[in-house]
Amino acid sequence: MLLETLLPLGKVDPGLRAPEVPLDLHSIAADARLLGEIGYDGLVVEETKDDPFILLALAAQTTRTLKLGTSVAIAFPRSPTVTAMSAWTLQKLSRGRFTLGLGTQVKAHIERRFGMPWTPAGPWMREYVGAVRAVWDCWQNGTPLDVRGPRYNINLMVPLFNPGPIEHPDIPIHVAAVNAVMCQVAGEVAEGIRPHPVCTPSYIEKVMLPAVRVGAAKAGRSLDRFQVCMKPLVATAANAAELEPKVRDARARIAFYASTPQYRAAFDHLGLGDLADRLKLLSRAQRWEEMPAHIDDDVLHTFVTIATHDTVGRKLCDRYGDVVTNCEFSIAVKNDADRERLRQLAKDIQSEGVARARRTIFGTAA
Numbered sequence: 063m064l065l066e067t068l069l070p071l072g073k074v075d076p077g078l079r080a081p082e083v084p085l086d087l088h089s090i091a092a093d094a095r096l097l098g099e100i101g102y103d104g105l106v107v108e109e110t111k112d113d114p115f116i117l118l119a120l121a122a123q124t125t126r127t128l129k130l131g132t133s134v135a136i137a138f139p140r141s142p143t144v145t146a147m148s149a150w151t152l153q154k155l156s157r158g159r160f161t162l163g164l165g166t167q168v169k170a171h172i173e174r175r176f177g178m179p180w181t182p183a184g185p186w187m188r189e190y191v192g193a194v195r196a197v198w199d200c201w202q203n204g205t206p207l208d209v210r211g212p213r214y215n216i217n218l219m220v221p222l223f224n225p226g227p228i229e230h231p232d233i234p235i236h237v238a239a240v241n242a243v244m245c246q247v248a249g250e251v252a253e254g255i256r257p258h259p260v261c262t263p264s265y266i267e268k269v270m271l272p273a274v275r276v277g278a279a280k281a282g283r284s285l286d287r288f289q290v291c292m293k294p295l296v297a298t299a300a301n302a303a304e305l306e307p308k309v310r311d312a313r314a315r316i317a318f319y320a321s322t323p324q325y326r327a328a329f330d331h332l333g334l335g336d337l338a339d340r341l342k343l344l345s346r347a348q349r350w351e352e353m354p355a356h357i358d359d360d361v362l363h364t365f366v367t368i369a370t371h372d373t374v375g376r377k378l379c380d381r382y383g384d385v386v387t388n389c390e391f392s393i394a395v396k397n398d399a400d401r402e403r404l405r406q407l408a409k410d411i412q413s414e415g416v417a418r419a420r421r422t423i424f425g426t427a428a
Contacts, residue, residue, distance in 0.1 A: 085112055087120075094121035094128060096395065100405045101412070104129030106163065106293075106390055109136050115148045122156040130156050133293065133390065134165035134238045134256060138186065139176040142193035142214060149194070149233050150201065150225055158230030163256055163291075164191070165238035168324045181213065184243040189213055191235055191251045200224070202231040236291060241327050242273040249277025254289035257386075258328070260319045262364060265331045266290070266385040271423065285424040293390040294382060295366045298374040300403070305370060310354070312366040317353035319365075321345035332364065371403050375410030385423065 094105050105121055105128055107114040114132045121130055130152065137145065145162070152160045166172075166183040173180050189211045200207040200219050209216040236254035239245045240261060248255040255274060257266050271290070278285050295315065297308040319325050320334070321341035329338045337356060344353050362368075369377045371393065378389055389411060395401050 085117075087112065087117070090117050090120040091124040093395075095124045096401070097392075098125050098128040100401070101408045102128070102392075103388070104131065104159075106131045106133035106161075106291075108133050109165075115152060118152055118160070119155060122152065122159070125159075127159075129159050129161065131161035131236070132163040133291075134163040134236075136167045136176075137164040137190050138166060138172055139178060142190055142209075143197050143216060146194045146197035146201075147225070150198065150228065153230055153233050154228050161234045161236060161254070162194075163236040163238065163254075165256070166244070168322075184247050186213060187237060187244065188247050188251055191237070194235070198231060198233065202227045234289075236289065239270065240325055242269055245270045245273035246277035246280070249274035249279075249285070249288075250281040250283070251277075253287065254291055254387075257290065257292050258325060259293055259295045260316075260325045260328045260365060261292070262328065262332065263381055263385045265328050266292075269327070269331060271385070275424065288424065289388055290386045290423060291388040291390065292382065292386045294378060296374065296378070296391060297366055297368045298371055298393065300371050302370065305368070309362070309366075309368060312368070313354040313357045313362055316357045316362060316365050317341055318345070320357075321353065334361065337361070371407065375407045379411055387423065 097105055105118075105125075107117045107121075109132065114135050118130045118132070121128070135145065135148075140148075145164075149160065149162045164187070166187060167176075169180045172178050190213075193209045193211070193214045193216060196205075196207060196209045197216070197219075199205045201224055207217050207219045234253035235251070236256050237244065237248040237252045238256040238258065239248055240258045245255060255270065257270060261270065274288070275285070278288070295312060297305065297312040299305040299308050320329055320338045321344065323342065326335070326338050329335060341353055341356055344350075344356075367374065367377050367381055374391075378391060382389055391407070391411070393400065393404055393407065395404055
């Protein structure tokens with residue numbers, strides 16, 4: 063697979079936006095239009111405080127070529143049929159520009175935020191993706207719906223609830239992952255993988271991509287069109303003074319991620335298991351203010367790309383250019399100067415991507 067030009071998928075939400083700052087729903091359409099005008103390849107929306115499918119519907123209405131995707135929608139709280147319909151509707155509305163990014167969320171959230179029983183995530187996601195595709199196949203081709211598995215038995219589709227065929231039925235599915243098991247599942251059933259921001263280039267190269275290859279080989283699938291899409295951890299600002307608070311935020315973010323057991327493998331890979339243990343104990347004691355001090359500069363720079371606006375695009379390409387196909391990054395646009403900076407960032411990443419276009423991720427030619 064040829065490494066694609068790293069023209070980034072634009073994020074409406076700047077990467078380190080403070081959690082108390084709400085997303086302006088009324089600006090989504092204008093933001094999407096701006097990204098298209100500037101030259102971004104696409105826009106992806108995460109599911110945190112707002113429904114990503116609604117946000118992308120707003121973006122689809124004001125754009126014609128901008129690709130759209132969830133990064134990610136949480137799969138397990140939704141029935142596969144509900145997710146299938148949301149994706150089908152967005153694919154129709156966007157005229158074929160939609161990618162369905164799915165994530166599992168961690169056990170505590172599935173059980174205590176969504177009120178659902180938990181089962182092992184890897185087999186669950188494999189079955190879930192298969193069920194979504196079975197529903198799409200039923201709608202597009204009239205294939206009898208007959209999903210039978212440990213979690214889902216779906217076999218009813220009456221004409222009243224069948225939206226029927228659409229012009230662009232092949233909706234790519236990307237799966238969010240950290241651990242090797244989910245990476246293998248992505249290789250088996252998906253068109254792409256979404257490494258968590260805590261995944262370093264070394265971890266992606268040495269742990270995640272080999273697992274993707276194993277899954278693809280198991281399923282007899284080609285990786286020629288497989289994508290590796292990532293929203294990296296970034297601290298950036300117009301100048302050094304404005305960069306300082308961004309770096310503080312990034313240090314706190316790494317401390318939080320290191321305390322989370324589900325991300326432990328990415329820290330173990332770098333010999334940082336002891337750090338993860340210390341931070342896990344602090345988080346359990348809710349001693350949040352003490353945690354950032356445990357992230358020294360070496361650890362900080364290992365996980366975070368830190369640069370001013372004039373160099374951050376090239377630094378992102380240098381760090382991730384050999385292990386990802388799509389880099390998701392943006393800055394807030396408050397005035398014409400910010401708009402021009404964002405345009406230049408897209409150019410920087412695009413030009414670096416072109417220079418790397420002969421390099422491969424999976425060792426096969428596109």
